[in-house]
Amino acid sequence: MKHTFSVLLQNKPGVLSRVTGLFSGRGFNIESLCVAETLDPKVSCLTVVSRGDEAIIEQINKQLNKLIDVIKVSEINSKEYVEREMVLIRVKAEASTRAEVLRVVDIFRGKVVDVSAKSYAIELTGSDSKIQAVIDILRPIGIKEIVRTGTIAMARANKNK
């Protein structure tokens, strides 16, 4: 099972390495990891996507909490949430395929951010499944390069409040 953790950390040197060291040292898997400062410059927010059965996910949660510099761990999947990832894709765009690529970009509400004689660079955001769908469609046309940010996620606001 895939799980997304949102972790608030003290924004101090070495903290990221405590988190990644915990995953590697205990044999947990990191599928993607994103980290940046929050509104409070003393705190950063880290989103980490991992895979594992219930017992492993419980251990990851507890072990993260045990780190002295970790302020809060939320298991995003246990609630309503939004998740987004951004991807930059450089795709072959020769005379025969330029129009096709643009159509795909349009359908997925992406943007062309760089143009050359033989390629387009496309910027696109969305959930993991949407990004995967775009990649699957563009692959036969010819993807030359791809850079993904990894997932960031946020719980939805409680509608009753």
Add this chain to the structure above:
Amino acid sequence: MGKISGSQAIVKCLQEEGVKTIFGYPGGAVLDLFDALMDSEITNVLVRHEQGAVHAADGFARVSGEVGVALLTSGPGATNGVTGIATAYMDSIPLVILTGQVPRALIGNDAFQEVDIVGITRPCTKHNYLVNNVDDLVPTLREAFHIARTGRPGPVLVDLPKDLVATKLLYPEKTPIHISSYQPNFNPHPVQVEKACHRILQAKRPVLYVGGGVISANASEELTTLAERLSIPVTMTLMGLGSYPGSHRLSMGMLGMHGTYTANMAVAECDLLIAVGARFDDRVTGKLSDFATKADIIHIDIDPTSISKNVKVDIPIVADCRNALTALNQWFVKEKSFNPTEQAEKLAPWFAVIAGWTAKHPLGYRDDNQVIKPQYVIETLHRLTEGKAIITTEVGQNQMWAAQFHKFDYPRHFVTSGGLGTMGFGLPAAIGAQMAFPERTVIDIAGDGSIQMNIQELATARQFKCPVKIAILNNGYLGMVRQWQELFYNKRYASTVMNVVPDFVELAKAYGAVGLRATTRAEVEPVIREALDTANVVIMDFRIEQEEGVYPMVPAGKATTEMLLV
């Protein structure tokens, strides 16, 4: 108040934390600190190797319950301490390790004696710091002591750049420590306590399985009260020995790989396992799928990560062991339907089963009139010291025989590297223990292999007048590994035969200590008596049966009921 130097501030802060003894080894990066220490009341025990410094601080902490402090220089000084730090981490021992670091301007330049010790020790410390700003120096040290001693204790390392320690600063007032991201849960949840107590009342075959957490929480009294009011048999982990009196009728001794037949059978057959401050280590559980299969499990531990890590727990209680046991005891006092006598009667059939196991396979060995059996040495040590000595051990057969045949009746009297299994631990740990309690008898039970791993600390023991007694169970082998080779590798003794072993009696003399030797059973008692009557450091060289094994033994990966017996 005027400004003082960083090193003076560190010394002042150590004194504020109640530190009187530290264990250290000087070097370029910590010259200022050692200089400042000279003007204070703090004694630095000058070890002969930094590993010894950390083990000694560890031994000090285990017997006294206070935070142990080690002071090491940068680079190799710090890396030599890593084994000691990992040892303390695995056994949850509160330590503060201060390491020197090259000046801030040189960090990252591959400077002389520079190493990223914060990076190296991240996975084997509870927390660690590199102090970068002089104003953070004292607050960081205070935080380090706070983190080391609270919650699940552990070692905390503070790396101190040389130039920072030389900088002047205004010593800050002591304010209460608050770390928003570190709030251990000390008090048990009443609902969980209630659930646990009801479940305990229903149990027909309960077992208490207790570990080092009971000792670090100073909860032996509360544990004893609970066990005795409820007539629940107790088994201890290696780290838990002494938390409940080993000679008491409810004690079944140690469980696990070299546990007693009774303890392992009782865990396999119990209908309720109450784990207190123990962590279901693989040496305790054996094959996990066969462990305590008939039992519900209550688990009391301060560290939530210990709960349901290896074995699924039915009723978790995250709390300090002492607070949790107190809450359980109070519940049974208040509960009107509970009566200790009726409870004892109810559990009588269970005790009959347990007594049957003990009668069938008691802990024992085949004694000999001539050849010295190691178990006999341990029993004699126990008898002649009336079980009151502090016992440290090395790692291997010596450690297991000590755990089996010395009945520990008091907490903080057994000092052993349980989790990491560090050979060379016992002698420096004994020195640390002796520094904490100069008047007590401290005995390191050693093997001829292990003792050679930190033998240089004999000089430390002599210099600081720590009259520790070292009992070497000398079989000329790396005995525990040899035993595995005997049982599982067709007696192919690969690299376990030590053809050259020093003459330990002469070696003792070379250090100005006393060396004694026993080669027959009859010589054992006189040698121990003489050692105990000697005010100096003593090495006792017991030439024991060479191929004696440690039994019972659960082969690795097997269920704990599949024991090889004597």
